[in-house]
Amino acid sequence: MGLFGLFGKKENEDPSVSLPMTEKEKFVVGTYALWSEYCGGSAQYIGGYVKNRSNASMVRGVLNRDWMVNNKDSGVDMVNYILDHAGEDEAAQKKLAFDCASACNMCGRMYIGGYLTREEAMELALKAAREIQKHYNSWEEYYQAYIEGTASGSNVQDSIAKFQPILEKVRGMADGPFSVDWNTAL
Numbered sequence: 001m002g003l004f005g006l007f008g009k010k011e012n013e014d015p016s017v018s019l020p021m022t023e024k025e026k027f028v029v030g031t032y033a034l035w036s037e038y039c040g041g042s043a044q045y046i047g048g049y050v051k052n053r054s055n056a057s058m059v060r061g062v063l064n065r066d067w068m069v070n071n072k073d074s075g076v077d078m079v080n081y082i083l084d085h086a087g088e089d090e091a092a093q094k095k096l097a098f099d100c101a102s103a104c105n106m107c108g109r110m111y112i113g114g115y116l117t118r119e120e121a122m123e124l125a126l127k128a129a130r131e132i133q134k135h136y137n138s139w140e141e142y143y144q145a146y147i148e149g150t151a152s153g154s155n156v157q158d159s160i161a162k163f164q165p166i167l168e169k170v171r172g173m174a175d176g177p178f179s180v181d182w183n184t185a186l
Contacts, residue, residue, distance in 0.1 A: 018050045031125075032048065043176060046118070063075065063113060079127075086128075103128035104129055133182070147164070
């Protein structure tokens with residue numbers, strides 16, 4: 001550690017703290033792999049980014065701006081709200097995949113931002129991941145629904161054209177979501 005802790009590698013900037021370790025964690029990270037890649041992050045990390053000081057600041061800003069999340073309680077409340085309303089009517093059913101993936105992603109980002117521990121983030125995200133697993137039969141089916149859902153669940157216009165190349169990239173990842181058994185016990 002450098003002068004006053006300002007220089008040199010910090011303990012919390014080790015990329016391995018951001019990698020999913022269990023099949024459950026890999027499944028959760030897979031639920032938002034497309035969004036992570038779309039946002040300039042990486043499908044390999046919890047929350048899409050390495051857990052470090054600059055990414056923590058960035059995701060806290062995104063959570064606050066996009067989701068009105070600025071602490072643990074507001075984040076847990078928002079995730080529960082999303083899950084309570086995901087797929088409750090025909091219009092929402094079309095974006096169930098996107099809503100549940102957003103809940104999982106938000107949990108990962110709350111871990112990066114320091115609002116949740118890794119264990120808390122995974123426990124909360126698994127609620128959403130179980131919903132995804134219950135409604136879809138494979139990664140392929142889920143991702144197609146997710147891509148369609150981004151059109152109504154986000155400000156991404158022409159989501160099919162934007163996400164199809166990302167899906168191809170994710171399909172080709174040796175250790176990516178398609179390497180995780182869809183029927184992983186969650």
